[in-house]
Amino acid sequence: MAIDRQRLRELIEQEEATYLRTHRKSYELYKQAQTCLLAGVPMHWMVRSAGNFPITVTEGSGARFRCVDGHEYVDLCLGDTGAMAGHAPPTTSKAVAARAAAGITFMLPTEDAVWCGQELTRRFGLKYWQFALTATDANRFSIRLARHITGRPKILVFNYCYHGSVEETFITLRADGTPALRAGNLGPPVDPRVTAKVVEFNDLAALEAALAPGDVAAVLAEPAMTNIGIIHPDPGYHQALREICTRTGTLLIIDETHTICAGPGGYTRAHGLQPDIFVLGKPIAGGVPVAVYGFTEQLAARLAGRIAVDESDTGGIGGTLAGNALSLAAMRATLEHVLTEDAFRHTISLAQRFEAGVEGVIAAHGLPWIVKRLGCRVEYWFRPDPPRNGGEAAATVDADLDRFMHLAALNRGIMLTPFHNMALMAPTTTAADVDRHTAVFGECVELLLGRRPS
Ligand code: PMP
Known part of the structure; x- marks a missing residue:
């Protein structure tokens, strides 16, 4: 009609x-x-x-x-x-008020950091965690660490994805299947075709071909797409994605910022996914800005010793306000009592x-x-x-x-x-x-x- x-x-x-x-x-x-x-x-x-x-x-x-x-x-x-988590959930609001009255940011951990790390492992399965302020930042930091670990220059994303303002992701496919700059992305610092590859979601042959040359550090993916409407993966898609990533030495970053709607452990827990890196921002602290990114034990082992202690803050991964006391108190209250x-x-x-x-x-x-x-x-x-x-x-x-x-x-x-x-x-x-x-x-x-x- x-x-x-x-x-x-x-x-x-x-x-x-x-x-x-x-x-x-x-x-x-x-x-x-x-x-x-x-x-x-x-x-x-x-x-x-x-x-x-x-x-x-x-x-x-x-x-x-x-x-x-x-x-x-x-x-x-x-x-x-x-x-x-709803507006002003009482337990989160109370925790935020108490924390605000006792100091908001120190560039030092509070005890809530350990509680949150343990809860994140319990919920999502990955062993080690880091904090950021936004999902965009957590994605950006994950990509940089993935490049650092693999020594590979590119990332791969799906056509019409959205992962925040991460520059690499504003790449799209023309009708003839060639990559192009996504319309409307203002002032791209680098043509994303230099730093990224793009394929359609649910197209395993294209994924396989794009990862075959071995120049992709990580696939950055929502487990079901949500930013061009909801698009579910085909049956068996995730199993194949994981298998191709493993076979080609590509890391798999699963961005659960929206798909946390699938359940308390996100899509990852609901469907038994096995990402190398897991990202979640937005709702995790009831709206107080904080995001998390987690690593498997194997990936953390690969990272160990690969960042010189004296150089660990040069690149700004984990900025000044990340993991601040207020956001961790809000996350703890939200995970424990609301979501x-x-x-x-x-x-x-x-x-x-x-x-x-x-x-x-x-x-x-x-x-x-x-x-x-x-x-x-x-x-x-x-x-x-x-x-x-x-x-x-x-x-x-x-x-x-x-x-x-x-x-x-x-x-x-x-x-x-x-x-x-x-x-x-x-x-x-x-x-x-x-x-x-x-x-x-x-x-x-x-x-x-x-x-x-x-
Ligand atoms: N990842 C996904 C899947 C998102 O949908 C969004 C925002 N819509 C982001 C990352 C970025 O979140 P933020 O703007 O809080 O950095």
Whole structure:
């Protein structure tokens, strides 16, 4: 069923007008911000906000937040996973307040460092851990150590991956299969074709060919792609990926920053993966900036003695604020009390409810759309079958439709993750929140199909 593009444009205009009318204070703050913030936003990507300017938040608790205009939102974006533990989870907030009152950063470990290291091993299986501030940094540090250990210059990534601002990863495939610079990557320091290779996810022959020359230090991969929509690996894919990496002497870095939604031990534990290096950022300390990267015992043994003590801080791996006392206290409280096994049982069952609800609306209207789920993360996608790789997914992105669904939901009190309308469940999300989304989704579809007056 084709979407009436004229109708879609009119609906977007109506939603924009509603948004502007009902978010006057956010708009005024945006106007003021234009005098001091580049383009009037704290981070430039916010110029792409669905309503043309961002909502200014006052506070959040549980799975909701409130804005300066007095509206309350069911938050299914959750800071794009940063707030997956929910907003202001009481035990994390308490630990953060206590730690802040007792000193935030020392460039020295606190006892929490050992607790966190032991818990990370228990959860994810890898033996040794390091701290960073962001997932981007943890990826960057992992890549540099992988190059150092293997003596190889390149890394390999999957088409349309996202691993933060890691320069090497902004490489894409042209239709003819040759690599190119990813459009929109500002000021690349080096052409990523010098430092990286790219293949499609789920293409084992291409992976095999790219790793055969033995010049790739590491494959950097999300175990299921999540940043061009959710793309699941084919059955047996991970086993083959591991086998090819081992055979070609390539290290395997698994970035679980989003796929931690698969369970308390991430996708790695849920599916028995065996990465050499494991990366996780965003939600691990309830939103306080911290990231971790872990190594197997074998890899740590290869690293031992390969960094001269006097040179260990030259390259800035593990910067000044990494592993600070505040972030470790937040991580400990979050792992011990918030992102627990019980919490995942609740959030995964809510995601199943979300999936069933949206599927029901799609079926009722005979739409050629699908719903994809990974643990407690779900999204809908405007195509009839699941894409097998980033290229296929990117080819069916419908930015206007994404924008309408996002903005219409926002105007009805629901915040989805922008750009691909993904929903994440927090331990404090309720079945009523999910059902409210289903009702709003149904209403938006009826508007779109002209089955409800706009
Ligand atoms: N890895 C993955 C898989 C991500 O999705 C992201 C952010 N969306 C990052 C890394 C980077 O996280 P950060 O911006 O916190 O560094």
